[in-house]
Amino acid sequence: MIGLEQLGQQAKEASIHLSRASTKDRNEGLTLIAKQLLEEQEAILKANEEDLLSAEQNQISKAVMDRIRLTPERIKAISDGLLDLVELPDPIGRELDSWTLENGIQLSKVAVPIGVVGIIYEARPNVTVDAAALCLKSGNAVLLRGSSSAIHSNIAIVKAIRSALEQSNMPINSVQLLEDTSRKTAEQMFKMNKYLDVLIPRGSQRLIDTVIEKSSIPVLETGAGNCHMYVDQSADSSMAIQLVINAKTQRPSVCNAIETVLIHKDWFYSFGKDLIDALKDHHVELRGDQQVVSIDPSIKNATEDDWNTEYLDMILAMKIVNSVEEAIEHINHYGTSHSEAIVTTNPDHAVKFLNEVDAACVYHNASTRFTDGFEFGFGAEIGISTQKLHARGPMGLEALTSTKYKLSGEGQYKK
Amino acid sequence: MIGLEQLGQQAKEASIHLSRASTKDRNEGLTLIAKQLLEEQEAILKANEEDLLSAEQNQISKAVMDRIRLTPERIKAISDGLLDLVELPDPIGRELDSWTLENGIQLSKVAVPIGVVGIIYEARPNVTVDAAALCLKSGNAVLLRGSSSAIHSNIAIVKAIRSALEQSNMPINSVQLLEDTSRKTAEQMFKMNKYLDVLIPRGSQRLIDTVIEKSSIPVLETGAGNCHMYVDQSADSSMAIQLVINAKTQRPSVCNAIETVLIHKDWFYSFGKDLIDALKDHHVELRGDQQVVSIDPSIKNATEDDWNTEYLDMILAMKIVNSVEEAIEHINHYGTSHSEAIVTTNPDHAVKFLNEVDAACVYHNASTRFTDGFEFGFGAEIGISTQKLHARGPMGLEALTSTKYKLSGEGQYKK
Numbered sequence: 051m052i053g054l055e056q057l058g059q060q061a062k063e064a065s066i067h068l069s070r071a072s073t074k075d076r077n078e079g080l081t082l083i084a085k086q087l088l089e090e091q092e093a094i095l096k097a098n099e100e101d102l103l104s105a106e107q108n109q110i111s112k113a114v115m116d117r118i119r120l121t122p123e124r125i126k127a128i129s130d131g132l133l134d135l136v137e138l139p140d141p142i143g144r145e146l147d148s149w150t151l152e153n154g155i156q157l158s159k160v161a162v163p164i165g166v167v168g169i170i171y172e173a174r175p176n177v178t179v180d181a182a183a184l185c186l187k188s189g190n191a192v193l194l195r196g197s198s199s200a201i202h203s204n205i206a207i208v209k210a211i212r213s214a215l216e217q218s219n220m221p222i223n224s225v226q227l228l229e230d231t232s233r234k235t236a237e238q239m240f241k242m243n244k245y246l247d248v249l250i251p252r253g254s255q256r257l258i259d260t261v262i263e264k265s266s267i268p269v270l271e272t273g274a275g276n277c278h279m280y281v282d283q284s285a286d287s288s289m290a291i292q293l294v295i296n297a298k299t300q301r302p303s304v305c306n307a308i309e310t311v312l313i314h315k316d317w318f319y320s321f322g323k324d325l326i327d328a329l330k331d332h333h334v335e336l337r338g339d340q341q342v343v344s345i346d347p348s349i350k351n352a353t354e355d356d357w358n359t360e361y362l363d364m365i366l367a368m369k370i371v372n373s374v375e376e377a378i379e380h381i382n383h384y385g386t387s388h389s390e391a392i393v394t395t396n397p398d399h400a401v402k403f404l405n406e407v408d409a410a411c412v413y414h415n416a417s418t419r420f421t422d423g424f425e426f427g428f429g430a431e432i433g434i435s436t437q438k439l440h441a442r443g444p445m446g447l448e449a450l451t452s453t454k455y456k457l458s459g460e461g462q463y464k465k
Numbered sequence: 466m467i468g469l470e471q472l473g474q475q476a477k478e479a480s481i482h483l484s485r486a487s488t489k490d491r492n493e494g495l496t497l498i499a500k501q502l503l504e505e506q507e508a509i510l511k512a513n514e515e516d517l518l519s520a521e522q523n524q525i526s527k528a529v530m531d532r533i534r535l536t537p538e539r540i541k542a543i544s545d546g547l548l549d550l551v552e553l554p555d556p557i558g559r560e561l562d563s564w565t566l567e568n569g570i571q572l573s574k575v576a577v578p579i580g581v582v583g584i585i586y587e588a589r590p591n592v593t594v595d596a597a598a599l600c601l602k603s604g605n606a607v608l609l610r611g612s613s614s615a616i617h618s619n620i621a622i623v624k625a626i627r628s629a630l631e632q633s634n635m636p637i638n639s640v641q642l643l644e645d646t647s648r649k650t651a652e653q654m655f656k657m658n659k660y661l662d663v664l665i666p667r668g669s670q671r672l673i674d675t676v677i678e679k680s681s682i683p684v685l686e687t688g689a690g691n692c693h694m695y696v697d698q699s700a701d702s703s704m705a706i707q708l709v710i711n712a713k714t715q716r717p718s719v720c721n722a723i724e725t726v727l728i729h730k731d732w733f734y735s736f737g738k739d740l741i742d743a744l745k746d747h748h749v750e751l752r753g754d755q756q757v758v759s760i761d762p763s764i765k766n767a768t769e770d771d772w773n774t775e776y777l778d779m780i781l782a783m784k785i786v787n788s789v790e791e792a793i794e795h796i797n798h799y800g801t802s803h804s805e806a807i808v809t810t811n812p813d814h815a816v817k818f819l820n821e822v823d824a825a826c827v828y829h830n831a832s833t834r835f836t837d838g839f840e841f842g843f844g845a846e847i848g849i850s851t852q853k854l855h856a857r858g859p860m861g862l863e864a865l866t867s868t869k870y871k872l873s874g875e876g877q878y879k880k
Binding site: 419 | 481484485564566567568570572577579580658662663677678681683684685686701704707708711712715716797815819820821823824825826827828829830831832834835840841842852853854855857858867868869870871872873874875876877878879
C-alpha cells in the first residue's frame, strides 16, 4: 500500500498536468471512464458482494446495506451520469471579469482548477465515481477516502477509473484512493495542507464535525438541515397545507426537508385542525407546543430538543408564534442556515422574511425541497454548503474552481 | 474582563442587527467613528505612550516600536481613511445573479454580510481601526484580538469606536476587543466556530501557520510572498532591468516584492552583467547559482534555502534557466502562489507563463508590486489571499461578503 505522503505528492504532480488538460481531454477521459465501468462491471459487482458479505457479518442495518449495494442497473446509471457530465459547459478557463488598471495594465480574472481536492465520505460507492468525475471535469486531482464498509467496491471502481485514465491524455494519478481506511490515516490526511487545497466531507454530521475540528486544510462544509416553514397569518390555507406536507413528506430523509413548522396563531385557530389532520393522513408524527397540544391532546409535547433536532424522518415539530418577527427569531436561533420558507400573501412579510432570515436559501410560497444543484440548473451537485465562505447553498462545478488574475503590461513599474 | 463566550454571543447578536442596518446607517457610523477618534486623540496617544514605554522596557526593536507608535498625524490619516471608506459603494445587497427555475420559481442571488469576523493581528494599532471599519462597511460584527504590545492603544481606540457606535444606529457590540491577550485565550478563540464565521490572521507567517493548524473556524489566509520574476530569452534588456530593480527595491519589506530572479541563459550572457551592476548600484545583495557566480565571483553562492526564502530585504537570489518551462517549474515548486512575472517579447512564452504558473496574480511585462487592493481599484484591502477558496489575490470589501439565494414562488412543490 502506498503511503499518504506519496499519494499527496502524486496528486499534486497530477494536478499540475491536469490543470493544463484541454476541455476535450477532460471530456474524453470522462467518456472512457463511463465505458470502462461497464467493461469492468463484473469485477466491481464481485467486489461489492464482498462488502455486502462483511456488512452482513457485522450486522450492519438494511438501510446502510442498501446504500452499499451495487447492481448492473445502478452501474449503468452511474455510467450514464458521467456522459451527462460530459455535456455540461467547461467550468475552467471562463473569463469572470476584466478591466484596465489606472497605469494601463490589462487585467483578466479567469476560472482555474483548485488543484488537489480531498474527499472523505461514507458508505455509498457511487460517491467514488461521482466525486472523481466532478473533480476531473473541473481540472482537479482528487484523493478519495471512502469508508471501510465499501472498500472492496471502491478499490474495484478506482481500478476501472485509473485504467480508463491510462488510455486518456490525463495523468493516472488524477484519481487516487486511500486504501487504508483507519481513523489514524484519516487524521493524517486532515493535516496534509501541503498537498491538498480543499477537503470535502460527505456524510454524517459527526464526520463533518470531526473534519472541521481537526483539519488544517480549508473545508467545504456540507451540513445539516434543520429547516423550517413559517405559515403566516394571511397564508392561503390550501397552499400552506400542500407546502408543509410536501416539504415534510416528499422525502423526509434529506437535508432540505423541514423539521419544524411555525404557525401564526390566527392562521392556526382557523386552519390548524385541517393541517394537523392532513399531516396525520400522511403518517407524520407531531410534537407540538402547549397551544398545539391544547387543541389536540393526542399530540406529544415538544421539548427544547425538538426545536434543535433534524429528524430526517416522518416527525414534525409544530410551534405557534405571534408574529413574523417571532418566526424569524426562532429560525435564526435554531436553524442551521440551510433552507427556510414563509407561506404568506402579505408582500411586506415576505420581503422581511427573505431579508432577515439568515440561511443559504430562503423561500416565499414554495417548498424547501428545491434546494438542490439540479433544481437550480447547475447540472451537477457537489453538495449543499452551509458555510458562508467560498460557496453557500447548492454547489455545482463552479464551487470546484478558484480564480487567477492575469495581468499584461508594457513595462509598468511602481512609482 | 468579559469572557470569550460572552463576547462571542454578543458579537453574534450584534451581527443580526447589523445585517439589517441600511447603507446610510453603516456610513454614518463610520463617519462618527472618524470624528470620535479625533476627539479622543489625547487619550489614545496617552495609551500609546504606555505601550511604547513597555516596548522600551522589553527592549523591543526600533522597527516594531515604529509600528506601534501613533502620532496626531497618523491618527488624522486613520480618520481620513474612514471617510474614504464611506465613499465606496456598498458591497451588501447587490444582486449577483438571477434566473427562473424550470418550475417557475424566481431566484435571486444577493450579497449578504458573512456575520461575525474574527481578526488576529500583530503590533500595529491602526489595524484595529482598519479591520473594524472594513467589517462595519460590509455589515459584519468583528471580534478583534491584537497583540499585547499594543493593548493599551487598542483599548483606547476601541473605546472611541464604541462610543461612536453608541451615537449611531448600529449595535455597540458590532466591534469588540479581546482584552486578554494570552496565548491560551487566543487558542480558545480559534475554536469558536459556534459564533465566528471566519477568522483572518494578519501578521507573521508563524501566526498564520498557527491559526491554520489550530482553527476550527474557516480561515481567510493572507500569506507569504516568495515571488519571482523570469527574464526570458527575448526580454527587452532595459525593461527587464527596470522591472527587476523595481520589483526588488521599491519596497523590499512587502509580500509582493520579488525574492528570486530567474534568467534565461542567452539573455544572461548578453545582459547579465548589466543587471548585476544595476542591482549592486541599488545596494542589492545577490545570491547566485554556479553560472552566476562564475561570471562574478564576488557574488555569494545560493543554496536550496535561498530558493525557499522570502527575504523581505535587499537580498535577491539569481538562477539561470534553459527555458521558460524550467522557469515555470521552478516557480511552481518554490513559489507561494502570490505574484509571479515574466518579461518577454515572445507572445507564446507570455501566454504559456500566464496559463501554467499557479499563482493568484501572474504578470507579463509589469512589476509584481501592483498586487494590491488599491492598485486593482478595490478602494480598500483586507489582505492578499494566498489560498484558493473564497477569494484569491487582493481582497476588497467583496471578500467580506457571503451570498443568499432568495426564491419566490406561487405554491410550487416537489413532485
